[in-house]
Amino acid sequence: MKHKVTFLPHKITVEVETDKTIMEAALAHGIELEHNCGGNCCCTTCHVIVREGEAHLSALEEEETDRLEECAELSATSRLGCQVKIRGDVMIEIPERDPFRLDGLDELENFGEELLRSD
Numbered sequence: 162m163k164h165k166v167t168f169l170p171h172k173i174t175v176e177v178e179t180d181k182t183i184m185e186a187a188l189a190h191g192i193e194l195e196h197n198c199g200g201n202c203c204c205t206t207c208h209v210i211v212r213e214g215e216a217h218l219s220a221l222e223e224e225e226t227d228r229l230e231e232c233a234e235l236s237a238t239s240r241l242g243c244q245v246k247i248r249g250d251v252m253i254e255i256p257e258r259d260p261f262r263l264d265g266l267d268e269l270e271n272f273g274e275e276l277l278r279s280d
């Protein structure tokens with residue numbers, strides 16, 4: 162059975178088989194969704210926000226819940242795209258990544274302050 166998955170913000174709708182993950186749905190249709198750990202629930206780069214059809218997705222597992230707590234832009238309907246399985250029509254938002262939210266940002270800020278001090 163196929164289900165419609167609409168990806169925001171570009172409003173691209175694709176059709177996928179039951180129990181495909183959101184990550185699989187995106188990548189199979191050329192939709193960019195970061196997945197730094199390769200879908201092993203070890204990062205949060207595949208974070209998505211469910212905008213419609215939350216009941217049409219697999220339930221949150223403990224591992225996903227724990228990992229989501231590390232997510233900077235956590236919302237009430239946040240999920241990890243590599244963990245959540247599609248079981249009906251859904252609308253999913255892929256959040257914009259802040260290019261300045263990088264690991265080591267604190268070091269970068271300190272570096273900037275040191276530069277100012279050295280003037």
Ligand code: FES
Nearest residue numbers: 198200202207243
């Ligand atoms: S790709 Fe790393 S948790 Fe989903």
